[in-house]
Amino acid sequence: xxxxxxxxxxxxxxxxxxxxxxxxxxxxxxxxxxxxxxxxxxxxxxxxxxxxxxxxxxxxxxxxxxxxxxxxxxxxxxxxxxxxxxxxxxxxxxxxxxxxxxxxxxxxxxxxxxxxxxxxxxxxxxxxxxxxxxxxxxxxxxxxxxxxxxxxxxxxxxxxxxxxxxxxxxxxxxxxxxxxxxxxxxxxxxxxxxxxxxxxxxxxxxxxxxxxxxxxxxxxxxxxxxxxxxxx
Numbered sequence: 001x002x003x004x005x006x007x008x009x010x011x012x013x014x015x016x017x018x019x020x021x022x023x024x025x026x027x028x029x030x031x032x033x034x035x036x037x038x039x040x041x042x043x044x045x046x047x048x049x050x051x052x053x054x055x056x057x058x059x060x061x062x063x064x065x066x067x068x069x070x071x072x073x074x075x076x077x078x079x080x081x082x083x084x085x086x087x088x089x090x091x092x093x094x095x096x097x098x099x100x101x102x103x104x105x106x107x108x109x110x111x112x113x114x115x116x117x118x119x120x121x122x123x124x125x126x127x128x129x130x131x132x133x134x135x136x137x138x139x140x141x142x143x144x145x146x147x148x149x150x151x152x153x154x155x156x157x158x159x160x161x162x163x164x165x166x167x168x169x170x171x172x173x174x175x176x177x178x179x180x181x182x183x184x185x186x187x188x189x190x191x192x193x194x195x196x197x198x199x200x201x202x203x204x205x206x207x208x209x210x211x212x213x214x215x216x217x218x219x220x221x222x223x224x225x226x227x228x229x230x231x232x
Contacts, residue, residue, distance in 0.1 A: 001089045001108040003151060004037055005185060006030035011155045012056055013186060015113055017106070019087030022046045025070065026106060026113055027153060028060040035067060047084060049073035051115025051153055052103040076102040096141065098134025099124035105141060111149035111187075114141065119152040120188045121160030121177070123199040126229070135225045142200055146191035155186045160197075167198045167232055168206055199228055 006014045008030035015026045016034050024047040028034050038045055048070040050057050065072060073084070080095045089108070096105045099116045106113040116124035117134075118141055126134045161178050164171065173195040177188070193200060201207045202224035211218040216227035 001086070001091065001110070003111060003113075005151060005187075006033045006037075007155070008033075008060075009056060013151070013153055013155060014060065015151060016043070016045070017086065017091055017108070017113070018043050019089040022087045024049065024084065024086050024091060025060075025064060027051055027057045027115065028064050029056065031060045031063045031067065034060075034064070045070045046086060047071050047073050049078075050075045051105070051113060051117075052100045054100065054116070057115065057153060075104050078104050094140065096137035098126055098128055098130060098137045101128045101130070101133075103137070105137075107144070110147075111151055112141065112144065113151045115153040117141070118150060118193070118197075118200070119154060119156050119160065120150060120186055120193070121157050121164065121197055123197070124153075131226060131229065132222065135222050138200055138225075139221075142190055142194060144190060146189060146194070148190045150188050150190060150193060152186065155183070157181050157186060163232070164196055164198050168201075168210070171196065171206070198232060199225075202228060 001019050004016045008014055012029050014029045017024045021042050021044055023043045023045050025034055025045050027050050045068045048064050053076055078093050083090045083092045092107045093104050096103050096117045103115055103117050117137055161174055164174055177196045202221055208218055211227050217223040
């Protein structure tokens with residue numbers, strides 16, 4: 001399975017996942033660029049879907065459906081552990097409520113598309129209000145192999161790393177993460193995220209020590225996640 005990233009608006013990121021001559025467009029805001037790439041590479045856009053139903057992520061839906069014969073997959077109706085075949089390969093989908101209750105993550109053997117649940121360097125806002133669901137979604141994502149590549153819904157890398165530096169000023173991995181930043185391709189691995197992303201580092205000794213120093217609840221994983229969300 002292959003993936004092509006498309007930047008649209010200012011920091012939104014959309015995708016075409018493809019295998020052979022079939023593809024799935026995900027958060028396809030950059031419609032013209034996606035169609036040009038698909039035409040150049042003889043890819044039929046078989047499916048079109050979204051990571052969640054916020055307006056910036058569905059902005060290209062109508063135009064793409066008008067210009068292709070793609071089948072719309074409504075992310076709000078996707079069941080947990082559903083899968084779709086593209087070419088001769090599968091892309092799996094699992095529900096990751098928290099940022100919104102309709103948020104989903106797409107997974108192949110080598111990468112995930114996380115929308116606004118997990119960003120490169122940070123996480124999304126918990127607009128659903130269900131912090132426990134958000135925590136469980138993030139736990140499910142970070143349980144995947146550390147080599148898994150993370151493709152997110154926005155490029156917030158530089159802003160996120162400045163925040164990370166204020167939280168863990170002695171974290172030696174942040175500068176290297178910044179050095180590898182390439183605006184033309186926003187991607188990291190789960191191992192990278194577990195080294196620098198403060199919001200999923202609730203099991204890191206340095207984060208636990210920081211929470212204890214601030215006299216925040218830190219007994220359980222969820223206590224620590226909630227504390228990090230509250231103070232940072």
